[in-house]
Amino acid sequence: MKNRYGYGDKIFTADDLAQDRGYENKSAMWAHYLRKQGKEDLIDNMSRKPSGESVDAFINQSRIMARCDICGNVMAINLNDSFLCMQCFNYQNKFLPRPINYPKNILEIMKLLEKRVAPQDRNWTPGDKIENKDGKL
């Protein structure tokens, strides 16, 4: 079964989204976007060490994402990613990427969610418990 983005049964990431749009990966997609916005000076910032307050990863309708708590923008993210908001550009964090909080068992959470047939049922936010057949996790 495919979700509405066509990624089949997996939880999809920013790299999946980028590849769907014809880019090599998330970094290439956002570099293109930043150039179009006249913000090419921020392209190098994407790969800088994250600093400042972290944002939380969550999973919404089979997509792993994070929300900017400054402007409310929601973006697809990768695993082991940092967060540079493409709406406010982290201006309150000196335009530098912020760390993302992932649960330690993110891969296990993703695996369990991927067992759910309907992509719209694959949701997780920090604090949610997902039970498998053994009642674990």
Ligand SMILES: [Zn+2]
């Ligand atoms: Zn923002």
